[in-house]
Amino acid sequence: MSSSSTTSSSPTAPAGMSQFCQQAWGQVFAKAKRAVVFMDPACAESLHWTCGGAGRLLQAGAINVKEFSSFESGGADQPKAVFVVGSLLKGRTVDIIRDIVTLSNFQYCVVFTAVSHAVHLQAHNAPGTTEVEGVGRVVFEQFEEKLCQWMGNMNYTAEVQHAPLFLAPISPHLFVAPAFSLFFPLMAEDLTRINKARPEKKKISHLSDVDFSSLSSELQLQIRSLVSDFNSLFEYLSVREECFAVGTISKIIAGDLANYAQAKTRRKTAQHRASVIFVDRTLDLTGAVGHHGDNLAEKILASLPKLPGHTNDVMINMVELTNLQSDDASCTIVAPGCLAQPNDPAAKSLWESLMNFKQKEAVMEVRRHLVEAASRENLPIKMSMGRVTPEQLSSHIQLFKKKFEAIENHCGLLQIALAVVQTLKHPQSAKWDNFLAFERLLVQNIGESTLPTVLNQLLPIIKSYKNRTDDDYTPEDFLVLLVYIYSIVGELKTGKELDEAEREVKEALVQSLCDEPEMSFLLQKITGKCRFPSSFKEQACSDTV
Known part of the structure; x- marks a missing residue:
């Protein structure tokens, strides 16, 4: 996700944002009495930081709080359900709600989605401005009918509402959006996929030329969902924002927010002003993998x-x-x-x-x-x-x-x-300090020598599992170090010396991976293998290279 920071001329902005989170969850609490609540992880994390977790729902009268999963259901004597999701009412989300409802004996279902009705209209191929023109909440009404069908009686009660449950207040001045934790800016490699999806149009040669219309429909919906969420927040704060952007995706998000129909209406009557800065996460990969000393x-x-x-x-x-x-x-x-x-x-x-x-x-x-x-x-x-x-x-x-x-x-x-x-x-605490010292040394060395020299200095400390001590670096640690090195080195000057240094580091790292008796979750995602049986070790190493 593109991270953002918001500054406002109003000194009460952080308090207002906390109240915004509280008010959003207040809508859910008002419907929780005598209900079984099913909640997805993103909304659970928002509730966790806003109100302390499931206990607040139980205080509001909920009978039980369960995972949002097709393997869950209500009891025979539980006629009311509340679903709280941070996603569109489409695809897998709809399948899970249907599975839970059909396995239960509900007579009253309430669904809260963190995605606005305007975005649902776009997801169902309706123009984004139709909601302003009076279509109302047609998508939500259609879903209410589906809920009644799944409950088995069209006279039962179903409600679908939008609640902006996207923020989790980590501190009074730091808010994160769990539902967008996997939303990552475009990389240069994504241009191939973008151009492939538009064979009849002119090829895009650079990321800076990518605009909203050239993105996939899935990414468009993610951006529009984020923009809609920001609009809900700014509407609550009565804010007229001025947006700044650094990076391709941030520029697209800022532009979409500026042109968003509901935002244009809000800005006409807003009482406060704010500056909003969107920054692509890829512009600070060094900060994400670095170790920053004293925090x-x-x-x-x-x-x-x-x-x-x-x-x-x-x-x-x-x-x-x-x-x-x-x-x-x-x-x-x-x-x-x-x-x-x-x-x-x-x-x-x-x-x-x-x-x-x-x-x-x-x-x-x-x-x-x-x-x-x-x-x-x-x-x-x-x-x-x-x-x-x-x-x-x-x-x-x-x-x-x-x-x-x-x-x-x-x-x-x-x-x-x-x-x-x-x-x-924790052993990781001592290793943290070692990382910090090594990163400072790398910065110094890269300033004084070439990347091949730095990579050659890295080689001796890449050790296999059987030769490592607790103080040595693991394969995950080396991946972090490599991201750090390539993030700070800038433009690479290719050549025989660099190719040879990279080949040696690659071979040593792959051998280290092959010697791991059990893969961590991260390594499993990278290699696609849980472990390397000895009989397949050579082939696995070859595949990984």
């Missing part, structure tokens, strides 16, 4: 395992607060913690500190919060001066062990504190 929040997100179904949160091991041992088989019954604590002011404050402070200051903030929490609970805290260590933080956390009332009072704070301790003790 503890970035280290947490990179080191701890991802929360299933989420792109911006992690699983935090909470066993340390119980009487279980970390290697105890029964510890799997302890639900993991997470970083999102929207209903805990102390935890929110600490999380913002981790994002904004340098590591040393952030760790001191963790200690301060733990000391204050322990003092409020009359726990026997022991103060110490000097450098704050992970062991010291662990000792403070141990004061809360098995004191369930104290844990409940400070649960959010303890989760984030444990995330800090587990990250600082």
